[in-house]
Amino acid sequence: MMESLKLVVVLTLICTVGGALLAVVHDVTAAPIAAAAVKEKNDAIMQVLPECDNNPGEDVVTVDADGQTWTFYVARKAGAFVGAAFEAVSNQGYGGDIVIMVGVNAEGSVQAIEVLAHKETPGLGAWISGESFRGQFAGRSIAETKWAVAKDGGDIDQITAATISSRAVTQAVKAGLDVCTANMTALAGNQP
Amino acid sequence: MTFYKELVKGLWKENPIFRLVLGMCPALAVTTSVENSLGMGMAATFVLICSNIVISIFRNLIPAKVRIPCFIVVIATFVTIVDLLMNGFAHELHNSLGLFIPLIVVNCIILGRAEAFASRHPLWLSIADGIGMGIGFTLGLTVLGATREILGAGSITVWGDLKWTVAGYEPMILMILAPGGFIALGCLLGGMNHLQAIAAKRKGTIFTPPAHLDCRSCVMCKFGK
Numbered sequence: 001m002m003e004s005l006k007l008v009v010v011l012t013l014i015c016t017v018g019g020a021l022l023a024v025v026h027d028v029t030a031a032p033i034a035a036a037a038v039k040e041k042n043d044a045i046m047q048v049l050p051e052c053d054n055n056p057g058e059d060v061v062t063v064d065a066d067g068q069t070w071t072f073y074v075a076r077k078a079g080a081f082v083g084a085a086f087e088a089v090s091n092q093g094y095g096g097d098i099v100i101m102v103g104v105n106a107e108g109s110v111q112a113i114e115v116l117a118h119k120e121t122p123g124l125g126a127w128i129s130g131e132s133f134r135g136q137f138a139g140r141s142i143a144e145t146k147w148a149v150a151k152d153g154g155d156i157d158q159i160t161a162a163t164i165s166s167r168a169v170t171q172a173v174k175a176g177l178d179v180c181t182a183n184m185t186a187l188a189g190n191q192p
Numbered sequence: 193m194t195f196y197k198e199l200v201k202g203l204w205k206e207n208p209i210f211r212l213v214l215g216m217c218p219a220l221a222v223t224t225s226v227e228n229s230l231g232m233g234m235a236a237t238f239v240l241i242c243s244n245i246v247i248s249i250f251r252n253l254i255p256a257k258v259r260i261p262c263f264i265v266v267i268a269t270f271v272t273i274v275d276l277l278m279n280g281f282a283h284e285l286h287n288s289l290g291l292f293i294p295l296i297v298v299n300c301i302i303l304g305r306a307e308a309f310a311s312r313h314p315l316w317l318s319i320a321d322g323i324g325m326g327i328g329f330t331l332g333l334t335v336l337g338a339t340r341e342i343l344g345a346g347s348i349t350v351w352g353d354l355k356w357t358v359a360g361y362e363p364m365i366l367m368i369l370a371p372g373g374f375i376a377l378g379c380l381l382g383g384m385n386h387l388q389a390i391a392a393k394r395k396g397t398i399f400t401p402p403a404h405l406d407c408r409s410c411v412m413c414k415f416g417k
Contacts, residue, residue: 006255123363
């Protein structure tokens with residue numbers, strides 16, 4: 001009886017101390033963790049948008065299209081609309097979701113894209129985050145581009161041996177750009 | 193003197209990866225690059241030293257019957273602390289290691305050292321053991337990571353600033369994929385046994401590797417004969 005009581009007491013004590021320690025550390029790190037996540041997102045937004053002087057991370061417009069909610073981060077310079085960024089997600093990749101941040105300028109063509117997260121094969125599909133693949137999206141609009149990889153008769157050069165990953169990115173960017181182009185006036189007209 | 197002995201044994205003689213063959217899960221999973229290997233090694237070293245200290249201090253208070261749950265709680269606490277601190281203050285590193293941090297909890301090296309060493313030895317020796325084993329683990333991971341990154345990516349990059357490329361080499365992608373981990377580890381283990389066998393022969397003694405690592409007890413190739 002005394003022995004099992006000792007077991008209970010010791011284990012309880014250790015767990016309590018451990019729990020208390022974790023509570024303190026969580027308290028200390030909660031703010032930096034949240035700040036790091038916000039900064040990471042804002043950095044990605046700023047990288048794909050044209051030059052602007054507002055904070056696009058907080059200038060948000062949501063649009064519902066085909067049962068999906070798209071969040072647009074609006075960029076302004078001296079109050080005038082200069083572009084919008086949005087996050088496009090594809091589940092058509094080779095391994096897990098591909099998350100892409102796409103920036104669009106006021107004319108409706110792509111400013112830049114940035115791959116935020118992916119689990120594609122290192123050395124093959126992982127090159128979707130490389131400049132040589134991402135760069136070719138710049139300046140493309142819905143009207144003047146055949147949105148498919150070259151293998152499927154489109155304008156985007158796929159990465160050799162990574163057609164599936166290339167196709168996934170192309171389709172995700174197009175889907176978002178479709179919504180963005182269709183709602184351009186609403187985005188431009190929105191006041192902060 | 194014993195402090196020094198416990199410190200250096202982890203580097204070579206009882207290297208956790210190449211001699212004890214513990215912690216194979218992170219050793220195979222994160223060694224796709226030197227950067228990941230170093231990060232994982234340092235995180236595991238921190239947890240190892242902390243858990244060794246705590247377990248050594250309380251080694252006489254922890255009843256033998258519940259020692260494993262106690263060790264696990266202590267280790268899990270430190271792992272979560274590392275996870276939170278890294279997420280808050282080294283966010284980039286956390287992004288690439290995030291998946292593997294929780295795995296340190298079940299990393300056999302840490303529980304193994306707690307059970308085999310810290311729970312039986314005084315504080316100072318346990319700290320030495322933790323530091324030595326941690327550095328040995330980090331070294332092992334880094335050697336493995338460097339081998340795989342050079343062969344698989346053709347270059348070594350550490351925190352974006354230090355980049356070293358092998359000119360004119362076509363990377364063998366297999367090496368940074370999962371099978372490459374097994375191939376590289378197997379070749380390194382075999383190579384180390386071979387080197388030690390040669391060294392022992394020169395000294396006129398007979399080298400006996402740990403039974404489970406002994407090439408001579410295996411008949412897969414002609415070297416086993």
